Amino acid sequence: EKYGFAGRGGSNGESHNHNDVGSFIFSIDNNQVLIDMGGRPYTRQYFEDEYRYTYLETSSRGHNTPIINGEYQKNIRGTRSYTSFENGIFSIDFKEVYGIPELKALKRSFEFTSDSVILTDEYDMPKDFTFTERFVSFIEPVIGDGEITVGKATIKFDKQEYKPSYESDIHALTCNVDGSIKTGVTVYLISLEQVNPNGVARIVIESK
DSSP states (O other), X not given: OOOEEEEOOSXXXXXXXOSXXXXXXXXXXXXXXXXXXXXOOOOTGGGSHHHXXXXXXXXXXXXXXXXXXXXXXXXXXXXXXXXXXXXXXXXXXXXXXXXXXXXXXXXXXXXXXXXXXXXXXXXXXOTTOOEEEEEXXXXXXXXXXSEEEETTEEEEOOTTTEEEEEEEEEEEEEEOTTSOXXXXXXXXXXXXXXXXXXXEEEXXXXXX
C-alpha cells in the first residue's frame, strides 16, 4: 500500500536496448522516486553503436544499477541475466552484462516489507576493485547521517561503510528540427561507494 516496485532482469542484447539489467523503479503515490527516465529523442547518433551508450538514457550510468570498479554495463550480444523469485525474494544474477572477466559473481536480491525494499548485492571481484551503488531520481536528494532523503523515500545505509554523493545531469526530452537538443530536465545521479568492499552491499529503501 505504501510503495510500488518494478525490477528488470533480461539481457542487454535486445533491439532498442538500454543497458539496464538489474535496474528497478521505486514509486510512491503513483510517482517514480527512483526512476527509469525512459528514452531520448531519436537522432541518427542514438542508433549508432559508437554513440548510443555514451548517452545518459541508454547507459547504466543513468539507471539504478551498480558501478563495478568505475565501469558500467556493456552491450554484449549473447550475455544475459538469470532471475528467480523464491520465498518472496526477487533475485537477479547479472555478472555477464558487465563484461569484466575479473568479476566472478554479481547477484542482486530484493526483499519486501510493508514499507520498504531491502536491496542486497553479493559480488566476487578483486580486492582492489571499487563497488558503488547508483540511484537515479528527478528529485534532488538530501544527504543526511546514514540516510539520503529523496522526496518521500529514504535510502538508508551504514554510514561507516558507504561514502554518499550525488551529481546532476540533463535528461533530453525533445529536439530541434536539425536534431540538436531543444529542452531537458535535471536528473540526479546518487552514488553510494563502499569504503571497504567486502562482497556484500545492503541498502534499505523506505517509504515515509
